[in-house]
Amino acid sequence: MKRSPIALLMILLTLLVAACGAPAAPSPTRPLVATTAPTAAAATTLNVFAAASLTDAFKVIAPAFEAAHPGVKIVYNFAGAQQLAAQINEGAPADVFASANKKQIDVVIASSKIISGTAQIFVRNRLVVITSKANPAGITSLKDLAKPGLKLIFEAKAVPAGQYSLDFLTKASKLPEYTAAYSPTVMANVVSYEDNVRSVLSKIALGEGDAGIVYTTDAATDVEHIGTITIPDELNVVAVYPIAPLVESKVPDLAKAFVAYVLSPEGQQVLVKYGFLLP
Template sequence: MRRTQVGLLAAILVVALNACTVGPAAPGASLTIFAAASLSDAFEEIAVAFAAANDGVTINYNFGGSQQLAAQLNEGAPADVFASANSSQMRVVLEGGRVISGTEHAFAYNRLVVVVPHDNPAKISTLHDLARPGVRLLLADRAVPVGQYSLDFLAKASVRPSFGTTYSASVLRNVVSYEDNVRAVLTKVALGEGDAGIVYTTDAALEAERIARIDIPDELNTVASYPIAPIADSANPELAQAFIDFVLAPAGQAILVKYGFIDVREAREAGFSGGGFVRMASGCGATPRLHLASGVGRADTSAVLTKNPPRERGGRGRGQEAGGAQNTRLRVLRG
């Protein structure tokens, strides 16, 4: 990351930390946040920054497939905030009465990419190779947002002469496992337990040293909208809304962009914000157009194998605390 970018991010964090605070948190105050698995790294860093502005807050995360989280919420699981990887699972929770209509906001966008092990034993170099007999393909279950988006990609490709009408069926015959969430697909591919998988671009960045990627062209891809909302019966509604405001504010958006997500402003300007609750929460200011990760959301239309560039981690290891948040308490549950 260039020095000027680091300075800009630091300045944004200072402004947003002052804006998105609800004052001294009550002793023992905590939030339980249900969030899609693809958000785990970005949200863990957001929790550290948010807690730095709200002393004494404990953030409890439950990460998992959006459909699993929605089911848990509609079964009555206690929570304060829900962040989904698509609008349909947010709608499930809305219909279940756990979220009030009009309180949800799109806060990030993502897109698909094909990943293969770094040594690429199956010699996969184009999207056409996914249909080759003998390829071991890993997909997320269709009930998971990324799983449905993967099927949408195959359907779009199958109506194009360059792929042929049998492309989708041929690819699906190669599926050896349907996983519960996108991180399971990524992990198995990185470990060599499959020849290829379809994940989000943000997930691919996490395993830059162990995978290579094949970009999916814009016309075949899906831009996934991520909505967030407070739970209607939250035990701490003011703090829950403050967390959402923080995610939508410059500090939260900068962290999401750092991890490869497309921010709300860029999505609007690019014209692919349809279908996903594009509203901004008030109270923490507008989101700036800030690019810390180049090329996010710009698929290579040649769709050939490229090595995944190492993701900048800003000098922090996973779970390490940022400056000013040494007392942050963070508990992570893996759904």
């Protein structure tokens, strides 16, 4: 039998079209979120854009919320809050935005995608210094971060945790026990500014860096590989997490219901379990 490449191509194309599902038009600019239109039997999708540090707690909240709202499917997009804000402003289809700081939600408010005043603080978080469990550099105090030759891994300044880390260093430098040289000396040890908190955590857990600064909630997810050094309250920057429904949501009631659930005793209980502080 003679081979026909065209016939083969047609078969492949048919299979491809069948596999993609013809009605769902591909949406190349929005790869992060499922875009399948809800059909009669299918679930209604609620797109929640949440800061990376909320990953574990929000994954527990999803099934509980879905159980209370039959036919609803929550689709999360976890990333650095600054990245989510940029995505939303570029038109990504979000219904709820849970940010790790006020600044990034203000970015979205500025573009009128969230109504000013609808954002509510739902949890707080604090910073902690982490080392690998083995801690070969022998870092036991905050002052040790200024030891020469260390490899510190921070978040980029655009990431909320990165800004908070800088605030912590600035505050410490004003105290006589740390001296003004503290902040620049510590900064000289930084070898990388990562784009999110979780990648700092992974690189410290792998032992690639000597120390980093993450949220207490992140450190709590990997106690097996991570050691922590507390940053005292007077130096610690308490991060506030605001949440808000988006103006352009196609399911505004559901978006409001999700925000309400996160603020409800049930939602707050889950967040506390993952190390967050109540607002």
